Amino acid sequence: MFNYDNLNLEARRSIASSDDTPAEVLQQLSVDPDPGVRQAVAINPNTPVEILEKLGEEFPEAITANPIFNVLLLENPDSKFVRLSLARSSTTSEEILARLAALDNYFLARSSTTSVGLFTLDYDYFFKNEEILLAIARNTSTPPEILANLLSEIGLALERITQAQIYNYALGAVWGGPPDDDYPEIPVYQRMFLAICSNINTPIDAVKKICSDSLSSSLFQLALYPSVSSRILEVFADNKDYNVRAAVARNSNCLLQTLEKLASDDDGHVRALVAINSNCSLQILEKLASDDDEHVRASVAINSNCSLQTSEKLASNKYVESCKEVARNRNTSPEILEKLGNHKDSYVRTAVASNHNTSLQTLEELAWDLHYSVRCAVGRNPHSSPQILEELASDDNRDVRWNVVSNCNTSLQTLEKLANDLDSGVRCEVGRNPYSSPQILERLARADNGDVRKSVASNRNTSPEILEKLASDGNRDVRWSVASNHNTSLQTLEKLASDLYLGVQRAAEQTLATLGVRCEVGRNRNTSPEILEKLASDGNRDVRKSVASNRNTSPEILEKLASDGDRDVRKSVASNRNTSPEILEKLASDLYLGVQRIAKQTLKENEFSRKLNRWENSSSSRSAW
Numbered sequence: 001m002f003n004y005d006n007l008n009l010e011a012r013r014s015i016a017s018s019d020d021t022p023a024e025v026l027q028q029l030s031v032d033p034d035p036g037v038r039q040a041v042a043i044n045p046n047t048p049v050e051i052l053e054k055l056g057e058e059f060p061e062a063i064t065a066n067p068i069f070n071v072l073l074l075e076n077p078d079s080k081f082v083r084l085s086l087a088r089s090s091t092t093s094e095e096i097l098a099r100l101a102a103l104d105n106y107f108l109a110r111s112s113t114t115s116v117g118l119f120t121l122d123y124d125y126f127f128k129n130e131e132i133l134l135a136i137a138r139n140t141s142t143p144p145e146i147l148a149n150l151l152s153e154i155g156l157a158l159e160r161i162t163q164a165q166i167y168n169y170a171l172g173a174v175w176g177g178p179p180d181d182d183y184p185e186i187p188v189y190q191r192m193f194l195a196i197c198s199n200i201n202t203p204i205d206a207v208k209k210i211c212s213d214s215l216s217s218s219l220f221q222l223a224l225y226p227s228v229s230s231r232i233l234e235v236f237a238d239n240k241d242y243n244v245r246a247a248v249a250r251n252s253n254c255l256l257q258t259l260e261k262l263a264s265d266d267d268g269h270v271r272a273l274v275a276i277n278s279n280c281s282l283q284i285l286e287k288l289a290s291d292d293d294e295h296v297r298a299s300v301a302i303n304s305n306c307s308l309q310t311s312e313k314l315a316s317n318k319y320v321e322s323c324k325e326v327a328r329n330r331n332t333s334p335e336i337l338e339k340l341g342n343h344k345d346s347y348v349r350t351a352v353a354s355n356h357n358t359s360l361q362t363l364e365e366l367a368w369d370l371h372y373s374v375r376c377a378v379g380r381n382p383h384s385s386p387q388i389l390e391e392l393a394s395d396d397n398r399d400v401r402w403n404v405v406s407n408c409n410t411s412l413q414t415l416e417k418l419a420n421d422l423d424s425g426v427r428c429e430v431g432r433n434p435y436s437s438p439q440i441l442e443r444l445a446r447a448d449n450g451d452v453r454k455s456v457a458s459n460r461n462t463s464p465e466i467l468e469k470l471a472s473d474g475n476r477d478v479r480w481s482v483a484s485n486h487n488t489s490l491q492t493l494e495k496l497a498s499d500l501y502l503g504v505q506r507a508a509e510q511t512l513a514t515l516g517v518r519c520e521v522g523r524n525r526n527t528s529p530e531i532l533e534k535l536a537s538d539g540n541r542d543v544r545k546s547v548a549s550n551r552n553t554s555p556e557i558l559e560k561l562a563s564d565g566d567r568d569v570r571k572s573v574a575s576n577r578n579t580s581p582e583i584l585e586k587l588a589s590d591l592y593l594g595v596q597r598i599a600k601q602t603l604k605e606n607e608f609s610r611k612l613n614r615w616e617n618s619s620s621s622r623s624a625w
Contacts, residue, residue, distance in 0.1 A: 009034055013034070013036055013037050015029065016044060017040040017043075019045065021046060023046055023048050026047045026048070027051055029041050030042075030051045030054065035058075038055060038059065042058075042063055042066065043059075043062040043063075043065055043066050044066070045066060047066070049081065052081075053081055056081070056085055056088065057088065060085060060088035060135075061091055063085045064085055064086065064089040064091060065091070069085065084131055086100060087132045087136045087139065088138075088139065089139075090139060090140055092139070092141060097141065097146060098143070100136060101142075101149070101150060130191070133150070134191065134195050136150070137150060137196045138199060143201065147199055147201055147203070148202065150196055151197070151202065152210065154210075193222065194222050197222075197228070198228060198229045204231065204235065207235050211235055211239060219239055219241070219244045220244045223236050223251060224247050228251065228253060229253065230253050230254065230258070233251055234255065236248045237258050245267065245270045246267070246269055248262065250277065251277075252277070252278060254277060255279075256279060256281055256284075259277060259279060260281075268291075271288060271291060272293070273299070275288045275299035275302070275303060276303060281305075285307070285310055286307070286309075289310045289313055294319045297317070297321075297322045298319075298322045300322075301326040301329055302328075304329070304330070304331055306329065308333060311326050311333070311336055312336055314326050315332075315336050315339060315340055320345045320347065320348060323340055323343055324345070324347050327343075327348050327349075327351035327352045328355065331357075332355065332357060334357055337352050337358045337359070337362060338359060338361070338362045340352050349371070349374045350371070350373045350374050350377045351377075352366065353369075353375075353377030353378045354377040354380065360383065360384075360385060360388075363385075363388060364385075364388055372397040375400045378392065379392050379400050379401075379402075379403030379404040379407060382409060383409075385409065389414055390413075392404045393414045398425060398426060401426050402429050405426060405433055406429060410435070412437055415430055415435065415436055416437075418430050419440045419444060424452055427449070427452045428451050431444045431456040432455045432458060432459055433459070434459065434460065436459070438463055441456050441466060442466055445457075445470055450475040450477065450478060453475065454477050456470065457470045457481035458484070460486065461487070464487060464488065464489040464540075467488045467489070468488075468491075468492045471488070471495060471496055476499075476501045476503070479501065479504045482496065483496045483499070483504050483505075483511060484507045484510075485511070486514065486515065486539055487539040487541075488540070489542060490519075493508045493511055493515065497512065518535060518538060518540070518546075519542055519543055519546040521546075522535045522538075522543050522547040525551065525552050527552070529552075529557075532553050532554070532557060533554075536553075536557045541564075541569055544566070545572045547561065548561045548569050548570075548572035548576060549572040551576065554578075555579065558573050558583060559583050562583045567592045570587060570590060570595045571592075571595050571598050574587045574602055577605075577606065579602065581606070584599045584602055584606075585603070587599035588600050588603065
């Protein structure tokens, strides 16, 4: 196989363009990351046809300009590859495009007088030739009259699809997300319709003519496409069916003038979707903020483009829905949130307490709110101070205390207090908290409640020693959590792999496999410094130990691992010949005797190696004389 990994871009382009380049090399270059190289392959006459077929969609003009294409055109003008290449290329003449459109579309005209049952038989033929018809529809060189004719015939096809089929497709688009050209299950007629309508050469009058009320269900699905052009959306916006207009209003390609038109729509749902659209201007939002429909006003408050003045206006009205959405908006100012913090409705106050823009003073006031959901939101808010969270840790409601535990600002003293909570659910949350101290986790590991011990076993910061004790727990769920924890030592996992419970065995085997891979990567001499640095912070000591023993680990990483809390990791650092003398001197005074002994031994070996090297160098010098 030709190896061009070390060649620069200019060299690869030169090889791809050369008439002497073998087909095997061109096949490799056809997947080159540089588009210029791939284009050179597409125009090279030595490139095999199967490679040209793969490059045809990306470089249609290069394919038709390839000298070999004329030969293919003469030998087999009716082949799909030849017709598809001509249909795609912008250099193809209008006459040829017209002939291609007539050749691959003849059945549509024939089926316009047949019944629905017979028409379904032609669907398979259409699907087989869909690529050519779509290429003609997307080609910017296709004349307007051909596009208008194709659009008319597609309209006839769409009318013959049953309403049940259309609504099924539309329902799939709503539940499955906006359809895309890559989804083969989308009806080919609708794909064709969208392609023609999106072509800049398609007469806008032809689009308006075809967009009749009978096609409203199909237009609804088409308006959901993220790739539909803005000018087509403008036409769809005049449709009598409010579902079509609603789909236009939510499309991110909708132009400002179309949104302005739909902002005055008779249907409140359409106006609400306009208010949510990210392209909506401040003027439109200000207008919709005075809408009679509360749902529309609430939608204005959701929009991130909503101005401070409009937010103040919405926060001052008596409607709960609008005030709640203003309180939820991340762009709402602390002053408005302070005002809404005194709202009579608890849902509004809860939204204020959840907002990250809410000031500390407002959070302090809401921490004493009579409704528990408001206090829960204060407990969740990452901007709540440790003092507020300490007060809430004594709350009568268990949900409030549970939220305090999960807050990253909760102090260690508060976590220690909650570790003794009467509610087991709160203690479980403390056991899962990554900020809980080893002392807290050790105490909770001895709890009578199995769920509490399970939470400690699942915590990635639980020490291997605690996990080793929990591996002998009588509760199989606790042992399963130990077996699934990536911080569990190799010895403990091997023990759990023989557990009586099959679920624990499988979890241990899976963790062992993952751990084994990480350890092997850490030991590998070819592992990059970036990966070694990442593995040096791994939660499992065996992984860190493998990095510490790697001779290619940098002195900086070894210096970091020399302060590791696990003595086996420090022993590996002490035995590594790459460890600097300064770090070895430090480890020679380690609290653990085993680390001291290995560090001192490595220092002696390094000193002997240096003396040996000096002796060999001096011997070489004498021999040279």
